[in-house]
Amino acid sequence: MEVIGDLPRELFLEILLRLPVESLMRCKCVCKYWYALISNPKFIELHLKYNCNNNVCVLLKRCLLTCLGEKENMLSLVCSSGFSFVNLDVDLSLYKKEPCLQLLGHCDGIICLSNYRDDIVLCNPATRESMVLPESSLPCYSSILNLIPQTSALGFGYDAKAHHCKVVRIVSYWEEQSWSDLPHHSRVEVYSLATGSWKEIDVKVPAHVWYSPCFETYFNGAFHWYAIDNNRNEVILSFHMGNEEFQVIPMPSDLPLYDYSMCRSLLVWNGCIALVVYPRKGIEKSFEIYVMKEYGARESWTKILTVGPLTKVEMPLAFWKNDEILMEGSDGLVVSYNLKNQELKDLPIYGVPKSFATLVYVNSLVSVKGGNQMLDGGDNTGENVSTLVTFPFLSADN
Helix, strand or coil: CCEECCEEHHHHHHHHHCCCHHHHHHHCCCCHHHHHHHHCHHHHHHHHHHHHHHCCEEEEEEEEECCCCCEEEEEEEEECCCCEEEECCCCCCCCCCCCCCEEEEEECCEEEEECCCCCEEEEECCCCEEEECCCCCCCCCCCCCCEEEEEEEEEEEEECCCCEEEEEEEEEEEECCCCCCCCCEEEEEEEECCCCEEEEECCCCCEEECCCCCCCEEECCEEEEEEEECCCCEEEEEEECCCCEEEEEECCCCCCCCCCCEEEEEEEECCEEEEEEEECCCCEEEEEEEEECCCCCHHHEEEEEEEEEEECEEEEEEEECCCEEEEEECCCEEEEEECCCCCEEEEEEECCCCCCEEEEECCCCCCCCCCCCCCCCCCCCCCCHHHCCCCCCCCCCC
């Protein structure tokens, strides 16, 4: 068995895999061997796998008020083990004062941010690496007169077939003076981290995305939006990142139609899609939780429980710790509700009301510039130092 100093290489590897990303970034400066090992795609994959099994957290986006009364966006990390809460040192200069910063999703430690217009950024908060995506491949005008194009939906997720992340954009074309109606037609394009470019795909969009708070969710290889179909029924519209096709998922059959006094939020709970239905307004609110036990099947929607009525709670944010749900309070505080003992606990997290968004997050070394490529891009000669050293102990069995 090979050794490094007094340590067997396999033990040395196990120690490194348990280190946080920030520590590993410092370790890369120790020597060329450590740099090559930590930069190796197989090590990055093993480190990500370890964190997925042991260190899953909640990434929280919120707005804070400055001393000048301006709103600034901030990303924070909430970890369930003993409850730890840290603000992330991420460059949000593009979006720092955007009133509508959208947290699109998470894939292998990479998050996707947008400002509801055309600016889209991929960012790894752990390595502080970020990249602005190129402009859309779709024309900013329509060949049909009096139609106005507008980005109506964005999604971010992982293509398990191709083993890389993708961004999907739906551009809808609206007739002038008809913003409250359904769009005339829509076009779809996909950005691939593998190619670094957008491409338009020839696919029909079977429903039209509408905004609903805390609804957009990546799950089961697909991104999900709240939508209205051509018959004006409320549905869940999903886009599968692998086959690049849309699917319409019906809402539970016992939900009242066209009841706009109620909000719908889509979360992930115990490996299933969970729909939370609650009043849009009110001092006291009850939250009805439905779970889709068989993905895509309307008859599998099951009402699991009703939470509340709760006072001064606005909306659900995320399930965590298996039996708790993070929620936004009406006073700008984040609270945690325990589903078992029905206790509501204030957390030391605050922000501007209705500015919160969350997603499940895992720290990783994965580069935003193309999967498990080098974070530092290699040396100036174009030769990647991680390819100069082989690591037989980085086997698939680890």
